Amino acid sequence: MGLQELWFVLIAVLFTGYFVLEGFDFGVGMLMPVLGRGKDAVADTRRRVLLNTIGPVWDGNEVWLLTAGGALFAAFPEWYATLFSGFYLPLLLILLALIVRVCAIEYRGKIDDPTWRRRWDLGIMVGSWVPAVLWGVAFANIVRGVAIDEDKQYVGGFFALLNPYALLGGATTALVFALHGAVFLALKTGDEVRADAVKLAHRLSIPTVVVAGVFVLWTQLAYGKGWTAILVAVAAVALVAVVALTRLEREGWAFVFTTVAIAATIVLLFGSLFPNVMPSTLNDAWSLTIENASSSPYTLKVMTWAAAIVTPVVLIYQGWTYWVFRQRISTHHIPKSIGLTVGAERS
Template sequence: MALHDLWFVLIAVLWTGYFFLEGFDFGIGVLTRLLARDRAERRVLINTIGPVWDGNEVWLLTAVGATFAAFPDWYATLLSGFYLPVLLILVCLILRGVAFEYRAKRNEERWQRNWERAIFWCSLLPALLWGLLFAAMVRGLPIGPDKEHTGGLLDLFSPYTLLGGLATLALFTFHGAVFAALKTLGDIRRRTRRLAAGVGAGALAVLTLFLGRTQLRHGDGVALVALAVAVATLAAALVANHRGREGWAFACSGLTVVATTAMLFLSLFPAVMPSTLDPEWSLTVAQTASSPYTLEIMTWLAALATPVVLLYQGWTYWVFRKRIGTRHLQQTSH
């Protein structure tokens, strides 16, 4: 395998890891309004991801940094075409992080209520926008012969891309719900499972429609396998949730995220940014890659650093593996 093909696969793996981990983060943020009945239950939900949410975002930084280093032309065209939506996502991620840290710094109800609203909206919007942007990338953008994006913001919106946004929003919300069921105790755990059943059924319908349209327009035999895995594992997650097997439900929903992301990258390859103006102007893996020497250095660095990062993050999840409930909260007003 050529180094530029290897790095396309590695970048796909990084995005897959980000969506797997940050997906349930976003889902928890959405559930703070859909599920929680009071401030104590919102605290329980937020505490389920409190020790890990910032580590999950490292995958995004690594994916973007790797794209910049391995495929600079892809990075430049991607950011120019998606500038405003990406900026909105970054603002949401910043506000969301601030909200997690500052929500409990003061006891005033208005202060905490405003930060909790920020957590909800800054989780919902990125969950929607990531799906929209990846759908737009698979569908293609107006790219000219000079590798420049020639369109505007409205080129990102179409029934297909909006369907992609709804698919990721529903999938991440379900992923967060089964994670919350896995990590909580008592009444909130039971209600989370009931909510997950409804959200998961909607996610199955929307995701099947979105991936089906992707397969018809851009997929091949391998992408069809990924589609089948995504639909089958999401259905299995619903069955496991119904039977109260939260661990299996979370594992299956995670596999759905993995298979969905894999299908989108399989539908792209060997292009990285298809052109809707002329297929000959599409950006490909080979055209946009850095020099072989740069890719070789990156490969050695990745081989050394990746196991350390995975071991550390796995240890973090192991340490904070226990369930929590309202009875574990300190008796304070926040």
């Protein structure tokens, strides 16, 4: 494997880690109106339980996106330039949504006022739904191919990105992340919050199997390769297993299989893409590939050494964080909401 192939694989790994970890963060935010329902005091307590499940880890999970974007810029600058200029509007919407979500998580507990918290809760929900949908739209378009001219510029419009395959990709990521988040909440919470999360996870699992199944099958038939059919089977089996496991209330194994389903789907997308990084629908000769979009061999070599040294440290630290905050959280762990700061909510 050459350095170009290696960094293509590493970028795929980074995005896989991001979607697995940030996927349940998005799911928690998406499901707050459903699992955080009730009268003011009850709803606030339940929503604080939901936020406490991701409180120690959500910002660390976002680092995977920053690292993936940095690696994309350094290893494949032509890919980065064409992607971020051509997909400027959807990526800007994702960025704005992530900023709103960050502010909402940090600020909702700053003032002890129900109206204040409800408004920030809306920001958490919107800031979770928008990226959950648009990431699927973006990656589906990357695999499908877009209008790239001979100067490596995207010449299609915004609405060209809203094709049926891409919209199905958006629906798939939204449903999978919602299911992933519901299973995560069932794994991390207790009492009535866990019971409701288990029920919701089972209800979400069936439509998710249908929509995601159509998407991965379409991907394989239209853009896949021979070996990627294995990934379609893995994703399908994993999602079907989630249906059974949520019914049996085996949320630990259900979370394992939602993780497998997400990972298999992302690897399917990258595997279908290779050796291209952004196919052109205008002319195959104008497609961006790992060869014509990459940095110099020296740059890739320096990056490889840096990644080999730093990556194990980051993985060990993040794994330790999850271990420390592994306990379940219940409503009786949440103190009365008077003058609490976000830091107190996370404790």
